Amino acid sequence: MNRKRIGSIAAIVMLGAIAGHAVASPTCTRQPESQWLSEAEMQKKIGQMGYKDIKVFKKTTSGCYEIYGRTGDGRKAEVYFNPVTGAVVESNVD
Template sequence: MKVVLAIATMIIPMQITLAADHDHTPCTKEPESKWQPFSAAAKKVEDMGNTIKAAEVHHKCYEFRGKSKDGKRFELTLDPMTLEPRK
């Protein structure tokens, strides 16, 4: 029982920290019909020297994952209205 309690006291704070790291606030409240094209967002990411491995619309944001020009993994979220990186 003490072991279970000790493990629980370590896991619960980690889960709270992980949940706090993910901002689920939408990038925009505008309808998709007003967004810039997804292809324009992908071109912007590639023009920065990145290779896109995965891309999706998530929480009304354009999200990209892949390799940067120096070979490192990257994750980038763009506002679909402005195509500016989300902070």
């Protein structure tokens, strides 16, 4: 292989790794769903934490509840919650 091709392949692999990391959700729990708070209980808890205008509320494949909404002061938020305890595992706020 020539150097240009090797450089291109390396760049593609690095970009793929970075992109994969950016969209990967954290692992929140390995507990079975029977141990999780119900969606209604979790949504109530999220509201009590001050999150509002929730546009997306979903279960992730990595054992989290995830929301897209706003913080109490109106900033955009993407938040991952432990579905057993309701604790915030990761928060991305703009």
